[in-house]
Amino acid sequence: MNSVEILSKLEEIVGKDFASNKKEDLYIYSQDPGASIPRPVDYVVMPESVEEVQQIVRYANQEKIPIVPMGGGLTLSGLVIPVKGGIVLDMKRMDEIYEINEMSRYALIGAGVTTGQLLGYLDENHPRLQPPVPDAPPSATIAGNALIHGSGYLSQKFGDHGAMINGLEVVLPNGEICKLGSCALSDSWFTRGPLPDFIGLFTSSFGTMGIITKLSIKLFPKPKMRDIVFGLAKDPKILPPLINKITHTDIAEDLLLGIQDKPDWMKGYVFIIVYITGETQGELDSKLKILKKFYRKGEARYMKVPPRISEIFLEKPQFAAKAADFRKGGGFEYVGSFIPLDKIPEIIEIGSKISLDHDIVPTMGARLIGKGHSAMFFISYSFNRADPEDVANARDALHETDKAVLELGGIPWKAELAGQKLILEKLDPNYKFLLKTIRNTLDPNGIMNPGNWEVE
Numbered sequence: 385m386n387s388v389e390i391l392s393k394l395e396e397i398v399g400k401d402f403a404s405n406k407k408e409d410l411y412i413y414s415q416d417p418g419a420s421i422p423r424p425v426d427y428v429v430m431p432e433s434v435e436e437v438q439q440i441v442r443y444a445n446q447e448k449i450p451i452v453p454m455g456g457g458l459t460l461s462g463l464v465i466p467v468k469g470g471i472v473l474d475m476k477r478m479d480e481i482y483e484i485n486e487m488s489r490y491a492l493i494g495a496g497v498t499t500g501q502l503l504g505y506l507d508e509n510h511p512r513l514q515p516p517v518p519d520a521p522p523s524a525t526i527a528g529n530a531l532i533h534g535s536g537y538l539s540q541k542f543g544d545h546g547a548m549i550n551g552l553e554v555v556l557p558n559g560e561i562c563k564l565g566s567c568a569l570s571d572s573w574f575t576r577g578p579l580p581d582f583i584g585l586f587t588s589s590f591g592t593m594g595i596i597t598k599l600s601i602k603l604f605p606k607p608k609m610r611d612i613v614f615g616l617a618k619d620p621k622i623l624p625p626l627i628n629k630i631t632h633t634d635i636a637e638d639l640l641l642g643i644q645d646k647p648d649w650m651k652g653y654v655f656i657i658v659y660i661t662g663e664t665q666g667e668l669d670s671k672l673k674i675l676k677k678f679y680r681k682g683e684a685r686y687m688k689v690p691p692r693i694s695e696i697f698l699e700k701p702q703f704a705a706k707a708a709d710f711r712k713g714g715g716f717e718y719v720g721s722f723i724p725l726d727k728i729p730e731i732i733e734i735g736s737k738i739s740l741d742h743d744i745v746p747t748m749g750a751r752l753i754g755k756g757h758s759a760m761f762f763i764s765y766s767f768n769r770a771d772p773e774d775v776a777n778a779r780d781a782l783h784e785t786d787k788a789v790l791e792l793g794g795i796p797w798k799a800e801l802a803g804q805k806l807i808l809e810k811l812d813p814n815y816k817f818l819l820k821t822i823r824n825t826l827d828p829n830g831i832m833n834p835g836n837w838e839v840e
């Protein structure tokens with residue numbers, strides 16, 4: 385079939401307004417806000433229903449056209465830019481909020497529901513509940529974020545967002561619908577198990593195993609009050625025992641680290657940012673008191689900040705966005721990596737060195753995940769989008785960081801193509817065997833986001 389016939393079939397499925405192969409429509413889908421080199425896209429299609437997704441997948445199989453599912457397209461690591469052309473399946477129209485279950489605390493939503501949309505909906509209709517959302521722009525989707533093991537302000541307490549998926553409705557690569565979790569045998573989407581856990585197949589697999597059309601995500605009680613406590617550490621070596629101590633208690637809702645060489649007053653310090661919550665001011669006061677004691681005994685310093693600063697940080701942690709413009713031209717991409725707590729001092733040293741070697745202002749940070757079980761540590765590299773050499777410099781720094789993280793025993797998170805290759809080189813051979821076998825079985829025509837997680 386030629387491209388005119390393919391487009392006409394896609395238009396027949398989703399309607400003329402929601403399929404295109406016009407250059408001006410494809411342009412934005414051929415790139416993302418990170419440092420990846422743009423790659424060509426052949427079609428963009430925006431389905432509205434699971435039946436439309438099924439028809440598209442069946443047709444793509446018949447014609448052997450690659451499909452890349454996309455939410456907000458905001459990972460920064462180029463994950464929704466097709467590697468081998470084909471269709472970008474933009475899920476934004478599947479944005480229905482089907483159910484908010486107050487009793488079992490979950491939201492059943494379409495894959496196109498954005499974090500901003502769910503936050504707004506809950507604020508208005510269920511103000512005592514809060515969803516697991518990242519600090520990403522509000523157009524990021526709940527599905528896209530949970531599917532890459534994203535993290536947010538609830539992750540210190542409850543784990544990464546992949547762990548918060550209760551159930552999925554998936555269109556498999558053969559076009560069949562599969563339900564996973566309690567929804568596979570009940571009308572209630574309240575839990576993921578106890579069943580053989582295949583939801584994991586669809587997380588961090590970057591759209592290579594199927595297309596998620598619906599998901600149930602856990603919701604959490606929203607505390608009445610929230611405050612922020614800043615600490616300062618000069619020597620990164622004190623961080624693992626101090627964080628271990630804090631996360632041994634129920635004091636911190638969220639725990640972040642920030643390390644930046646700019647502005648000058650930040651240089652040489654690690655900023656420890658702890659969010660505390662409670663039902664009363666008394667509860668917050670007692671948490672603050674204990675934290676101050678931990679800081680004192682852990683050789684860190686409590687840092688009192690003006691209410692104006694607290695308010696800004698309570699709205700959203702500020703580091704990444706400000707750092708993005710260090711080089712002007714507004715570009716930044718980071719290697720986020722999952723590392724064990726005790727590696728934090730080492731990774732700070734590595735991040736500083738790679739940044740300075742690339743003439744980039746060191747900008748790093750971390751978010752604790754699951755009560756100190758791991759940390760998502762990011763090393764961010766800013767670049768001038770208007771200067772191709774500068775973008776290449778950032779790409780080089782990112783690649784070096786991926787290598788260093790793997791050497792350290794960490795795992796690069798939402799890794800871009802080059803990072804995925806490095807991971808695969810190091811991965812246990814039987815893990816690779818499983819990955820390849822499952823993928824070939826589910827997707828014999830290799831249409832699902834080919835080029836990603838490709839085992840030789």
Ligand SMILES: Cc1cc2nc3c(=O)[nH]c(=O)nc-3n(C[C@H](O)[C@H](O)[C@H](O)COP(=O)(O)OP(=O)(O)OC[C@H]3O[C@@H](n4cnc5c(N)ncnc54)[C@H](O)[C@@H]3O)c2cc1C
Binds near residue numbers: 456525
């Ligand atoms: C300023 C800034 C701050 C950020 N802060 C955070 C943060 O605090 N925490 C965090 O976790 N991330 C953060 N991010 C990274 C990223 O933006 C988020 O993780 C975001 O939520 C990803 O969601 P998305 O909808 O953009 O996903 P996309 O980029 O659209 O997709 C992510 C992956 O999931 C796949 N996918 C998407 N939808 C489907 C589907 N329906 N079926 C199958 N596969 C699918 C895609 O193919 C891709 O591989 C930040 C990014 C920026 C720019």
